[in-house]
Amino acid sequence: MGQGLGRTRSVGLRGVAGFVVDVEAHVATGLPGFAISGLGDSAVKQSADRIKAAAALIEKMPVSQRRVTVNLSPAGERKIGTAFDLAIFVAVAAALRIVPDGVVRDVVHIGEVGLDGTVRAVPGVLPLVRAASLVGVRHVVVPVANAGEARLVAGVRVHPVGMVTELVERYRALGKGRPVEEVPVPERPAPQPEAVRDLSEVMGQADAKLALEIAAAGGHHLLFAGPPGAGKTMLAERLPGLLPPLDEAESMEVTAIHSVLGALGSGEDVRLISRPPFVAPHHGASQAAVIGGGSGRIRPGAITQAHRGVLFLDETPEFDKSVLQSLRTPLERGTVSIARANETVTFPSRFQLVLAANPCPCGNGWGKGLDCTCTPLMRRTYFGKLSGPLLDRVDLQVHVQPPGLSMAGIGSGEPTAVVARRVAAAREAQAERWRSVLGRRRSANADVPGSVLRGRPWRLPPGATATLDRSLETGALSLRGYDRTLRCAWTIADLTGLVRPDREQVDLALSLRHRAGVAA
Template identity: 75%
Template sequence: MSGLGRTRSVGLTGVAGFLVEAEAHVTNGLPGFAIGGLGDSAVSQSPGRIRAAASAVGLPASQRRVIVNLSPAGVRKVGAGFDLAVFVAVAVAMQKVPQALVHDVVHLGELGLDGSVRPVPGVLPAVHAAALAGVRHAVVPVANAAEAGLVPGIRVHPVAHVAELVDRYDRLSRGRPLDEVAVPPPAPVASETPKDLAEVMGQSEAKLALEIAAAGGHHLLLAGPPGAGKTMLAERLPGILPPLDAAESMEVTAIHSVLGVLGDDVRLLTRPPFVAPHHGASMAAVIGGGSGRVRPGAITQAHRGVLFLDETPEFDKAVLQSLRTPLERGTVTIARANEAVSFPARFQLVLAANPCPCGNGWGRGADCTCTPMMRRSYFGKLSGPLLDRVDLQVHVQPPGLSMAGHPVGERSELVAGRVAAARAAQHERWRAVLGSERALNADAPGSVLRAVPWRLPAGDVSPLDRSLERGGISLRGYDRSLRVAWTMADLAGRQRPGRDDVDLALSLRGSVGAAA
């Protein structure tokens, strides 16, 4: 007796899915179970799980010689999510399940020794990839059904046990009605109440910088003494950013699915994420990686949102320097000896720093216990190429008693309205030039801003020219100041920036590290 069975599954490279064909060949030779196709340790350990699950439905897989191939065989397969597809392929080869019913169906799930089908991470991007490839049916664990149901254009079939799945296929082959498990509807979008900017007293310059950063997609550094409100300001940035569109929402939710942090309240994420790793976080935790499976880091979790590094100089210097490439490219590639995995990482960076290690080096600095060498070393982690990529660098002054009587500032919803209007103007301006529907000023290349028809008059950019000649800014800083000037013009409703916008953009790019 020999037989061949096939069905489909989905593998993940980063957060992108690719179809995998699970082929099983079963013969009466010397009993054994081998899986090929460049799988990781979880895949290589699946024969034991599959043979135990097969015995639960009366399949004598442990008494047969089983050869399984996961195609394409040259692409690495990671995780236990292929268990269910391999089981179905073996069941087809042993004539327990009709081949015609499963050839073009995607099966995802880990098997327990009792035959239960257990949830796996990354179901959302996997099902989404299957739908894009034209697959119309996906069998997933019951616990992943709500997540898979977020993908349009594909029918989701939840399953809790392999016996239940085999029975369904048997009923289908005999034309009998099915008792399908209902897919839980997506959770209603919660009425999230973002933290309000009006709660921050004073800090008019820092609030202006926050609004400019939100409108143009610029990176921001807030430097000031402890308790000045740096963290409060950073936490309110997502509240003035526009909501994610449909494509961005699916992209961000897929990342959270791969990380396994969607939780029980499964729904598409519509607000920009806010990620704030601890300053003791490792390179793998911030950038991505790991000793085994390559996992996304904090910069990928913050994709389309905000990455906030509080106490930035306390981070490892190598971690901070590794942010430079993702800030420019919007992606990060983790290279290993046998693979290279790319993750999306287009985020807004917000840095916060004290004036010195002890935090008292502001004003007269009478209470500061830091030596000049300690202060230089502290801010040395923020100097050079990383700081040159931060468009806005603002000193946050400590609030005084006089601020207690100040009127309440603008609410986030008012600021968000101006930000949305400014972004709409940018989308319209750069749509044809950059070929993107949602391009911002931060995305505009310097070569475009310095060329006709976007080049500003010589008199308007003379402050930037003088600063460049004196070495006060680099050419990258020159271009980033131009982008900030364009954003300020958009917030004011003007067609082009003027001399005042350029002056303010240059002043907001002051060297915080040098001043400290």
């Protein structure tokens, strides 16, 4: 029985991005043992027991009787999860000359190995295979259950496998030059349009619908304040249908995040996500659930799951204040960094924030408020969570009135498809305008720095910004609020087909920032 050194490759996860790992196995005679080095977590350490059980199914693979040392390189990068099992098994088999080392050396192996030799699915296969593709890997072995997800990456040949015995037989046949029959992988499916909720289902609410259209056209954050049953949630749920579909790079990015979270499902019908995601965590969600984190493995939170889409916080004042305040940095940077003693992981989190709030804890403090049972202190405490820096980052703040009986006979409003066409035209105008300024192919008004809008040649004349300037001078508006109002004014101009906003558009943007009845 030959013995020595065997090599193959795998991929690890850092946040939602992968990095290629070289797996080396050395097998020698001596006191039996199985050691794995390379900064692996407990799941990686336990891989030794799973592999010894699976190796017992292979003839002349006496792993339990040998001294086995496995190294995962780069050794200083933390390795998490069971996806390294299959690569470790193949490297050990190569060291024992069970499979030819030259055949497996440049192949990436991903998958968990069961005690019965089955190769089981693991989360995050899409970013893992994508990382392998970016460094030039052309052959990837994955579990059969993950094949549909892996095939979404172009330029990589995916080899599904269900049992380690099956994989060993394939490699033995390749080593002898015999043809190999593999599990067929269907063609990559074409993206299918996803169903959206139609805006025409919302009765009335002209101001709220206008704010929703402006938010969609410019990528602005939005607050709906109003009594229960006024339609705040219905309006928020229709925002993704107004947004432009994701392009190919954005689709891959969003789908990779959902892959890491295990939210793509399994089977051959897995497709790239083409519609901006809509994420609505419960108001009892913890900071780790919303922002990301957790003990042991750092997982992305709701703000990362909503990347390139919409994060909707219903009953916003009911969220823990620390959760709301922790949104401030991701809203500005588009990323969130989770720091631990031994590592820092950065997740993408560029999302549109939609907040919904009742006027008071009991919900009856609207109009004359005759049925409201809340004290003034309760009201101040309730909305206190929304005041200050967080609310200053919300561009549009609209009060939503409950629909009365007079609206029952009103016909349905514009459907989502009609409004979405106006939004798409406004987005195209923005992309064309800011392409040379920001150097991006797709840019919305919400992405433009305030210094650009206040400088030449984009600075608006004093007559157009007179009301806005006065609000800044009197302290009714912060400089951040000033810039955000300018961005909204540009979006309103784009929706109306103007080259640049005038006083009417600037004043409308300013009024939409104060219509929720909450101090800005």
